[in-house]
Amino acid sequence: MQGPLIETLARQGITRRTFMKYCATLASMMALPPAAGRAMAEAMAAAPAASRRPSVIWLPFQECTGCTESITRSHSPTLEGLIFDSISLDYQETLMAAAGHQAEEALHAAMKANEGKYLLIVDGSIPLGLDGAYSCIAGKSNLETLKEVAKGAAAIVAMGSCAAYGGLPRANPNPTGAVSVSDIIKDKPIINIPGCPPIPTVITGVLAHFLTFGSLPELDQHGRPKAFYGETIHDRCYRRPFYDQGKFAKTFDDEGARNGWCLFELGCKGPVTYNACATVKWNGGTSWPVESGHGCLGCSEPDFWDAGGFYKALSMPADPLKLAAKAAVVGAAAGVAVSFVNRGKKSAAKTAHETTTLADLEK
Ligand code: SF4
Ligand code: SF4
Structure with missing residues (x-):
């Protein structure tokens, strides 16, 4: 494996092995077959002269x-x-x-x-x-x-x-x-x-x-x-066990918040937001918003600014465990996407796929 990028990496003390590992991780994050990591490494490493x-x-x-x-x-x-x-x-x-x-x-x-x-x-x-x-x-x-x-x-x-x-x-x-x-x-x-x-x-x-x-x-x-963007924040959130147990922080500085309980009641939009923050995280994998104590705002969904208020809870689950089970069944069976409960008609009309809200799942 040769090329200007590999030479630059070597000058910066990054080994071929580290570079290969990075490409394999990237390929795996993108759900590509294992051979794709090597193909990525070769394509990037062989990057020719600037022109x-x-x-x-x-x-x-x-x-x-x-x-x-x-x-x-x-x-x-x-x-x-x-x-x-x-x-x-x-x-x-x-x-x-x-x-x-x-x-x-x-x-x-x-x-x-x-x-x-x-x-x-x-x-x-x-x-x-x-x-x-x-x-x-x-x-x-x-x-x-x-x-x-x-x-x-x-x-x-x-x-x-x-x-x-x-x-x-x-x-x-x-x-x-x-x-x-x-x-x-x-x-x-x-x-x-x-x-x-x-x-x-x-x-x-x-x-x-x-x-x-x-x-x-x-x-x-x-x-x-x-x-x-294939999974919701909620799917991979480390606070999910608290959601399933019905343990919710009620304010940002109560005992629940200090114990790291679920931020659903404080307006977290993780259940209806598709993004990789919970797995990829930010700043080199250091942390992400929910880990720092703030609910997800839903920023990767259309019209999130108008979708019902950052600190307003989504439709509240009567029984978190029952809701989680229902969500898993519905998601697996139909592959449907979850949408903001309060999304306006305009936005809903723009979405070609069928949508299911938390309110629907509670029925
Ligand atoms: S509601 Fe928010 S804080 Fe609670 S488990 Fe889901 S994503 Fe995590
Ligand atoms: S609001 Fe925060 S946690 Fe939610 S998708 Fe955006 S960056 Fe990620």
């Missing part, structure tokens, strides 16, 4: 820069960060040294040189109000730029809940007329990586898959990679 690396163009639109912060901060100098050595990140306003006309030239040069082959990453929503005047770059609205750059892309990654669903900018009353990438682009493969922000490992996993196989991984009904 021939897969081109990635990253457009930040109406956003808070949280997604960029999440991905860049938690990487360097870990192995995940080195995936960025396998791609040619040709345009990213926040990270690139160039500015103004130089940056625009870099964007157009990359689009021309990699026509039909580059991966487009978008973070942030696209505001349609006031003819797009709420967010413009180089004198163009985000809508114009998205349409122009998407045309030559092989695929698009909508990173973060704003790009995937419209996110916070789209929250009622949506003053800027914010929409998602898939509301605008209909003729390209799009993968949604929602989260506010998304977990860095998820984006690097998707990039590794693209580098290795030249395609996007299998997606769920919301366009999310099933490997990372």
Whole structure:
């Protein structure tokens, strides 16, 4: 196994064995066969000179820069960060040294040189109000730029809940007329990586898959990679035994909270939120929100800002054990997805798949 990445790893004291282990773990997280870990390692390790690396163009639109912060901060100098050595990140306003006309030239040069082959990453929503005047770059609205750059892309990654669903900018009353990438682009493969922000490992996993196989991984009904969004937070939460026993914290500083009991009654949306926080965790696997004592807000689900209040409990189970058993049976038999109890009609109408709420499970 040779290539610039392997040489960079060696210079940083990372052994081939560690690199192989990382790729095997990534493949296993993505539910790929064992041989895929080796294929990923070879594809990344053999990444050629900069001019021939897969081109990635990253457009930040109406956003808070949280997604960029999440991905860049938690990487360097870990192995995940080195995936960025396998791609040619040709345009990213926040990270690139160039500015103004130089940056625009870099964007157009990359689009021309990699026509039909580059991966487009978008973070942030696209505001349609006031003819797009709420967010413009180089004198163009985000809508114009998205349409122009998407045309030559092989695929698009909508990173973060704003790009995937419209996110916070789209929250009622949506003053800027914010929409998602898939509301605008209909003729390209799009993968949604929602989260506010998304977990860095998820984006690097998707990039590794693209580098290795030249395609996007299998997606769920919301366009999310099933490997990372296939289970709810609740499915894998370490506080789940307390939920099943009916032991709930009633306030953030009561005895139950101090004993690490379930945060369901404090508004945790883990039962209806599909994401990998409980397993992949954050900051190099250090911790995650529920472990730090706060319930899940449901940030990887559509319209989570409007879905009934962060500290309002979902429909309360009368008998947690009975509910858990019912949920397991219903989930296994029908493969149905659980949805926010309080999700509005608009959102429900957008969801093509059948949904089951906690209220339904209690019947
Ligand atoms: S309700 Fe929240 S805190 Fe309780 S088990 Fe589920 S995910 Fe964990
Ligand atoms: S625990 Fe829930 S709200 Fe927190 S980051 Fe994960 S999915 Fe988002």
